[in-house]
Amino acid sequence: MSAKTLYDKLWDDHLVQERDDGSALIYIDLQLLHEVTSPQAFEGLRIAGRKPWRISANLATPDHNVPTTNTERQSGIEGISDPVSKIQVVTLDDNCDEFGITEFKMQDIRQGIVHVVGPEQGATLPGTTVVCGDSHTSTHGAFGALAHGIGTSEVEHVMATQCLVQKKSKNMLVRVDGKLSPWVSAKDVVLAIIGEIGTAGGTGYAIEFGGEAIQSLSMEGRMTVCNMAIEAGARVGLIGVDQTTIDYVKGRPYSPKGEQWDQAVAAWQELHSDAEAHFDNVVVLNAADIKPQVTWGTSPEMVIAIDQPIPRPQDQADAGAQESYARAWKYMGLEGKTTLADITLDRVFIGSCTNSRIEDLRIAAEVVKGRKVASTLKEAIVVPGSGLVKAQAEKEGLDKIFTEAGLEWREPGCSMCLAMNADKLGNGEHCASTSNRNFEGRQGFGGRTHLVSPAMAAAAAVAGHFVDVNELVKH
Template identity: 75%
Template sequence: MSGQTLYDKLWNQHLVKQRDDGTALIYIDRQLLHEVTSPQAFEGLRLAKRKPWRLDANLATPDHNVPTTLKERAEGNSGIKDPVSLIQVQTLDDNCVEYGIEEFRINDPRQGIVHVVGPEQGATLPGMTVVCGDSHTATHGAFGALAHGIGTSEVEHVLATQCLLAQKMKNMQVRVEGELGLGVTAKDVVLAIIGEIGTAGGTGYAIEFAGSAIASLSMEGRMTVCNMAIEAGARVGLIAVDDTTIEYLAKRPFAPTAEQWEAAVADWRELVSDPDAAFDKVVTLKAEEIEPQVSWGTSPEMVTGISGQVPDPKAAQDETVQRSHTRALEYMGLQPNQKITDIKLDKVFIGSCTNSRIEDLREAAKVARGNKVADSIKLAMVVPGSGLVKRQAEAEGLDKIFIDAGFEWREPGCSMCLAMNADKLGAGEHCASTSNRNFEGRQGYGGRTHLVSPAMAAAAAIAGHFVDVRSLPANDATHAQEA
């Protein structure tokens, strides 16, 4: 019999009951809550007169709707000008008070994007099952946790039963072997993977990212990779536990202490796929072949290297793809065979649950240091992922570097990744964005998103168009990944 994959182990450790009809009850250790996908779940509980099963499994924070200017944030919830957004954030506050769930409110220094806050607090631990009503919950898989996004009915189900009805997924391994080039980051790795397997390539699978290039990533980099597993169609992204994972977790507020720490670490060391584990599918990429990536279309799979060009739809493999490419080019206002470096930009967004952690901000700051945002750029903004990331960045002087270069330095939240607050693109505007989705209208009605790494976004802000970070002077981007 072959060994178990990491996913198999996590599944087995949480299996409450396997039913004859193929579904299983899986125990959930941690549920993260935010204001957008939870109100209807709490309402459902109230209507059915049910109580949450285990309060301390839940942790809440508002992130999608919160404004990001200091002036608005100084007013707390009252600073939310959109009355509908305000109701949503207040509803989360009210529900957390009513049920007794811990919440980091709008101006708590620990507030931030749920997928930044969970790991930062140690509320995400190896060997946990983690869910949240948000598809980017895959992020937490970077810790060897089984984490995935769920819908609101499932949020209610987990609140009421501490379990989820699930079916076991298939196992896929994506190996990235070799050494990444200077200026090539975790974001480029995951975009290259999505470009390779497509946005439905991982549907039905839990993807474990492995190989020497993945093992060499920091926890921030690993979170970036797992975050976008969903953009490859996989609800779950995973990375095995190693020293990097354990070092990151030591002394985090929710992490085990003294007497439990050693036992926990011993347990976490087992959270790797057995050497003889069988995967249903294995994909391998060579790290050396990955260059900085830029998306050109309206799906994350529509991506290419910085030295590449916008494809000609006529060259597409089938009619459906041809039509998608034609429509994408029309929406994006791009020409077939246009060079990526010729794409001019209007706005730059550095932030989101994909790329708003301290390492991301350091990479961007290295490129921005001593430079100026191009006059043609209407807005370049940096939105830290949490209050604690912001505080750390300020302690390192990164805020000054950004402000001196002409970037706006904002308060934490999801911001322009999905533009539920006031931060958005205007129709037709091109944006270099460190977020995760380039769908039509995602960052604002008619807005045109190009997904890139933080260093590439900063470089684009300075040049006014895309440039290869690897071509910048040595004290900038070529050092960008040393942080």
């Protein structure tokens, strides 16, 4: 038998049928649902008189639209002040009730961002296929699962058939060798990777992340890396299963128990690329070269290390880059600025499916502990990824550390990552954000997003501008 990549193994394992033209029917083990991309899919089922193929393969929770302020949340659905957001959340509740799908409703402690909730509940398991109408579904690849974002038509297709029509991607390996420097996190690693290969560098590929620096990451860190595979153009990000994976999965509500646990762990041992497996493309980074990263522009690939000057349009080699850099400079209001420290920040956002897990909050809390948020900031918010993350953080006293430092402690949801709820940037405001996209208008009309790690966001909150977290913690 020829050597296989992890992606090859997962693909082969879920193949229902291959077609002559290279497309295939792939079986889907788990579909996660949220309120934004599912209503039209449920409507489609109703119109066609179809039922979900297998109810137990679905799990739902509202996340994009839910308010995150304590006062709004206390009143439940009625507390959602935006009537259009409210309709979407109510529609998800109604659809899940009608079709019998398990949903963690807004007031359930298990509610949260789908990509935090799935792993937290043990619904995301090694060796499975996971889909969701959200591009950041690549997150779940951290478990050695084949996971990708799909459109609403495909959400309906998976509900109705438990399958997806797919064409196999090519294999890419991104290897990060060596050890990471202090305060350099998974977020810095993935931003550095995107800076290296570009936002279309992974298009058409499933990216497997490997190497010592990746293997040394916790599951939270691995999820951060896989989460942003899509920002490198790859629908799928993957990391092989090891003891770290198995330890994380053990004892979660939906993970296997007893004899089935042993059977599962035995099967999961195979979930890594074979030593001789062929990758169509291999990219190697040196962990020691990676410094804390900050995006300066309007695409995740417009990223530099904290100590680098902001690249100028006129210094770019080709006309296309000059034009897009000039556009980004104008949008980001960078005229007259040379370094990241020259940018005055208005807001700080710590949260999103990229960085709202317990480890992210612990790191941010460690940085702000005993310090105060800069008085020049309009707002600094911490939004935990789920009700359970929130409860754990409160148990550890992290909420107190944040509020004493002057950050707001919020209720779980997607929040300012895409600003579908009330949390958004004002026109022209700069934000240090632990989210995943710095596109024009992403966090609010005219808003200027800078993507960073939780440690760098926390350091920026204290300083009021970007600063190397290593420098900040020295004092």
